[in-house]
Amino acid sequence: MKNIRSMATAVTASLLSVLPFSAQGQTLQQSEIEEVLVSASLLPIAASRSANAITVIDSEQLKNRAALSVSDLLRDVPGMAVSRSGVQGSATQIRVRGAEANHLLVLIDGVEANDPSQSDELNWGTLSAADIERIEVIRGPQSSLRGSDAMAGVVNIVTRRADRPLSANLFTETGSFGTHNSGLSIGSKQGDFDGRLSVNHIETEGENISRTGSEKDGYKNTNINLNAGWTVSDELRLSFAARQSDGMNEFDGDSDFDGFVEDQDKVSEFRNSTMRVQGDYVSVDGRFQHKLVIAQSNNDNEAFDAGVLGNYTSSTKDQYQYVGSVFWDEFSQRLSVLAEREEEDFSQRGPLAWGSDPNQDRERNTDSLAIEYRTDLSDSLTLAASGRYDDNSEFDSANTFRVEAVYQLNDSTRLRSAYGTAIKNPTFSERFGFYTNFIGNPNLKPEESTSWELGVDQILFDSNLTLSATLFDAELENEINGFVSDPVTFGFTSANKEGKSKRQGVELTAIGILSDSLSLNAAYTYTDSIESDGAGGYKDEIRRARHTGSLNLAWQVMDNLHINTNAQYNGSQTDVFFPPWPAPSETVTLADYTLLNVNANYSASEKLSIYLRLDNLLDDNYEEVFGYQTLGFGASLGVRFSL
Numbered sequence: 001m002k003n004i005r006s007m008a009t010a011v012t013a014s015l016l017s018v019l020p021f022s023a024q025g026q027t028l029q030q031s032e033i034e035e036v037l038v039s040a041s042l043l044p045i046a047a048s049r050s051a052n053a054i055t056v057i058d059s060e061q062l063k064n065r066a067a068l069s070v071s072d073l074l075r076d077v078p079g080m081a082v083s084r085s086g087v088q089g090s091a092t093q094i095r096v097r098g099a100e101a102n103h104l105l106v107l108i109d110g111v112e113a114n115d116p117s118q119s120d121e122l123n124w125g126t127l128s129a130a131d132i133e134r135i136e137v138i139r140g141p142q143s144s145l146r147g148s149d150a151m152a153g154v155v156n157i158v159t160r161r162a163d164r165p166l167s168a169n170l171f172t173e174t175g176s177f178g179t180h181n182s183g184l185s186i187g188s189k190q191g192d193f194d195g196r197l198s199v200n201h202i203e204t205e206g207e208n209i210s211r212t213g214s215e216k217d218g219y220k221n222t223n224i225n226l227n228a229g230w231t232v233s234d235e236l237r238l239s240f241a242a243r244q245s246d247g248m249n250e251f252d253g254d255s256d257f258d259g260f261v262e263d264q265d266k267v268s269e270f271r272n273s274t275m276r277v278q279g280d281y282v283s284v285d286g287r288f289q290h291k292l293v294i295a296q297s298n299n300d301n302e303a304f305d306a307g308v309l310g311n312y313t314s315s316t317k318d319q320y321q322y323v324g325s326v327f328w329d330e331f332s333q334r335l336s337v338l339a340e341r342e343e344e345d346f347s348q349r350g351p352l353a354w355g356s357d358p359n360q361d362r363e364r365n366t367d368s369l370a371i372e373y374r375t376d377l378s379d380s381l382t383l384a385a386s387g388r389y390d391d392n393s394e395f396d397s398a399n400t401f402r403v404e405a406v407y408q409l410n411d412s413t414r415l416r417s418a419y420g421t422a423i424k425n426p427t428f429s430e431r432f433g434f435y436t437n438f439i440g441n442p443n444l445k446p447e448e449s450t451s452w453e454l455g456v457d458q459i460l461f462d463s464n465l466t467l468s469a470t471l472f473d474a475e476l477e478n479e480i481n482g483f484v485s486d487p488v489t490f491g492f493t494s495a496n497k498e499g500k501s502k503r504q505g506v507e508l509t510a511i512g513i514l515s516d517s518l519s520l521n522a523a524y525t526y527t528d529s530i531e532s533d534g535a536g537g538y539k540d541e542i543r544r545a546r547h548t549g550s551l552n553l554a555w556q557v558m559d560n561l562h563i564n565t566n567a568q569y570n571g572s573q574t575d576v577f578f579p580p581w582p583a584p585s586e587t588v589t590l591a592d593y594t595l596l597n598v599n600a601n602y603s604a605s606e607k608l609s610i611y612l613r614l615d616n617l618l619d620d621n622y623e624e625v626f627g628y629q630t631l632g633f634g635a636s637l638g639v640r641f642s643l
Helices: 002-017 059-065 070-074 428-432
Strands: 053-057 080-084 092-096 104-108 132-139 153-159 167-175 179-190 193-207 217-231 236-253 262-282 288-305 308-328 333-349 360-376 381-392 398-410 413-424 447-460 465-477 480-485 492-496 500-513 518-532 538-540 547-558 561-570 573-577 586-590 593-603 608-615 634-642
Touching: 053 465, 059 070, 059 132, 059 561, 059 593, 070 080, 070 092, 070 132, 092 104, 167 608, 179 634, 333 428, 360 428
Parallel strands: 104 153
Antiparallel strands: 053 132, 080 092, 132 153, 167 179, 167 634, 179 193, 193 217, 217 236, 236 262, 262 288, 288 308, 308 333, 333 360, 360 381, 381 398, 398 413, 413 447, 447 465, 465 500, 480 492, 500 518, 518 538, 518 547, 547 561, 561 593, 573 586, 593 608, 608 634
16 A cells, blocks of 8 residues: 555656646636536526536546545535545535535536435535536526525536447446445437436445544445436427435544544434436427426435434425526527426424424425526627526515626637625524524524626637636625524524625636646635624634635546546635533634545556546545544545446
């Protein structure tokens, strides 16, 4: 293992020496000007016609990185901050542009996957990267199109579809920490029918996530994914998609209430699923398009302490959606309308604690109407405006809007601008509490934000280099503080903060071709995310580093050998320490860290390839959540076979 690490370090050092220091930064980002269809609209549009800052991670990039989880890939995306509570499979949050984790909407094949029973967040730690075709990341508020959960952005995960008469793919890998990851997929496209089924299983012994002790915290997860479609005619297509994850992760907690995590025999079991039935109709002349969607997501979470069930949460979200679009003026203008019904159910069971009953059965419904107008006034200028009305059964009705403009100044320069509002409704747990010492506050008001962004994309050196810069600014009113001390019960509750919270910063990216065999993606993000301190000033929001950067160097050594070198920098950030009662909570600083990762892919034949993944090559010791240790250096070796 030490020899492998030494060899990989030498290779990495030689690669980095080719590149000037100032170019270090972002990985896995396609050019924002490239014509890629993305979901930044009610109908797919080209990225070059969107004012959003967009990152698309495609199938080739997914293959070269061979990551275990989607969150590992999103670490490289500008503006994204990842916080994992320990090892692989542990609870993981992702924040975009300094916003909260539940301000980011996650779509899996068009289905909203955020879990209402887990504060409207997705547990990124359990989202496998297997059998994914591409990942679209749209940064900036999308509430005017997508509603409450899209206050700061959208991540759209698209799984693979069959595109050949018959295909079969198999992979297996083994690595450090007793990790084994395997998958099988079978697909077929015959005439008007296509279908693909994939199964993936990962398990790992893990490592101890607490600062003391030696008990390992493991993880298991089995994923099943199905995509099928029927092209009924040139105008009509019916499709079906379903995905299910079933697994468990071991974790530790604070057993003696000293504010520090200790070894404990705790296990969380989860079952998550999404399902979508969709019909798409396009008129013969293409001027009229209609989409009808019925979708559902389910989440079940059980927590065990020494084999005894302690608490249980579940949620179901049903969606009924219609999107209609009409084009005119030689397709330069488009009007789209969305009508949507969303029904959410929430259940929770657990022992009585801190004078409150955590056992809850709640529901809420939202009826929505959204309108989007887009026009290409010329080959150079695109304008767009969207607005959405939400009628929620629990809150006052809400209106959000967004306007944007894209101007192609010349063949090499593109300008982007956007302004709009967004909203985030309080979660079930914030309003009604959960199974520990948290007491809900049913009187919470929705969070509201107003934001703008300005961007420029510049192509240089005969299209060999693309530079992008995006300024963003958002003000948040009624931000919900989820850990307010309750003097009556000595527990915690939620409350809307007075004053405004602010998120602002800049994203810089560089995408370049250094030679016929060497290319780079680099980025730097500065994020200033602050909230009121209650005394007329401001303080930093927790788990949001001001400075982040990443670098990816892709080297095609030979026709059949590809090496990918990835570096990630995360600056220092604050977190919260809860000492024994009655001492108040304290702000602590988490040190900065740098992760260096190397991936090598060797194609032995058209059907067989071998890959090597080296993670945290420098064996950096760091924490992303106070008190939870992360993994050191790890290596994995895998084989892929395809028919």
